[in-house]
Amino acid sequence: xxxxxxxxxxxxxxxxxxxxxxxxxxxxxxxxxxxxxxxxxxxxxxxxxxxxxxxxxxxxxxxxxxxxxxxxxxxxxxxxxxxxxxxxxxxxxxxxxxxxxxxxxxxxxxxxxxxxxxxxxxxxxxxxxxxxxxxxxxxxxxxxxxxxxxxxxxxxxxxxxxxxxxxxxxxxxxxxxxxxxxxxxxxxxxxxxxxxxxxx
Numbered sequence: 001x002x003x004x005x006x007x008x009x010x011x012x013x014x015x016x017x018x019x020x021x022x023x024x025x026x027x028x029x030x031x032x033x034x035x036x037x038x039x040x041x042x043x044x045x046x047x048x049x050x051x052x053x054x055x056x057x058x059x060x061x062x063x064x065x066x067x068x069x070x071x072x073x074x075x076x077x078x079x080x081x082x083x084x085x086x087x088x089x090x091x092x093x094x095x096x097x098x099x100x101x102x103x104x105x106x107x108x109x110x111x112x113x114x115x116x117x118x119x120x121x122x123x124x125x126x127x128x129x130x131x132x133x134x135x136x137x138x139x140x141x142x143x144x145x146x147x148x149x150x151x152x153x154x155x156x157x158x159x160x161x162x163x164x165x166x167x168x169x170x171x172x173x174x175x176x177x178x179x180x181x182x183x184x185x186x187x188x189x190x191x192x193x194x195x196x197x198x199x200x
Contacts (some may be wrong), residue, residue, distance in 0.1 A: 043067055047077070047140075050101045051128050052091045059103055063176070065142075067107070075142065079176045082136070087173040094129040094162075101125040102140070108149045123152040130161035136174040144184045 044066045048059040063079030082090070093100070103123040130139065134157035143152035158179075167173065 015098065036081065044078075045105045045107055047079070048103050050103075051090055051098065051131075052100060053089070053092050053096060055098055057101065059101075062102070065104060065180075065184055071132065075180060075182055076156060077180045078141075080178075081174050084169070087169045090173065091127060091132055091167070091169065094127075094132040097126045097162075099125045100128040100131045102153065102154045102155055104142070104150065104153055106150050108147070122150060124153050124155045126155050126157055126160075127162055129164075130157040130160055132167050134158055134160070135167065135177065136175065138179040140181045141181045142184055144182065146185050147182070 008048060036086075044064040046061050047063045047065050050057050050059045051059055063077060066076045066078060068074040083148070088170050100169040102125070103121040106120050106122055126138070137158045139155045139156050139158060142150055143154070
């Protein structure tokens with residue numbers, strides 16, 4: 001009798017367990033490089049960035065936003081370090097007062113719409129020199145409507161001004177130091193609710 005591969009056996013056992021307990025969660029086997037992964041605990045979407053000397057937009061993956069749908073929207077952030085090539089390029093873009101751009105897919109944070117990726121992206125930008133002189137310290141804010149759909153994204157650096165300060169590539173431009181916030185309107189209170197996630 002031919003034995004089943006271990007991965008298929010485990011997936012079958014896990015699926016059987018969720019069906020036995022009456023859970024409605026789906027099970028998926030994630031592949032490296034997937035842009036939208038649905039898991040038992042949530043799903044992730046790419047956070048992309050672009051910075052070019054000639055200001056031509058060329059978005060590449062900067063990290064992933066891990067979204068956990070539900071009544072209380074939860075989001076966390078996973079990011080990669082800048083490569084040596086990207087560190088050099090970012091300083092070159094800053095030298096010509098170019099832009100540092102980010103974008104995220106327009107998705108919903110609600111549970112019943114978690115697997116549905118909306119059309120288009122949400123974009124924002126700051127001056128590349130601000131990213132360099134802040135040592136990659138930025139604040140990203142995700143804005144949602146009352147139904148939980150992302151409707152806007154913003155980025156600011158800390159500090160936000162460009163003063164021409166010299167920055168060392170190897171020391172100051174390797175790791176992002178990001179604070180991530182989610183702004184959602186509160187119908188009952190008539191004001192926005194705020195959730196903060198800080199990385200670094």
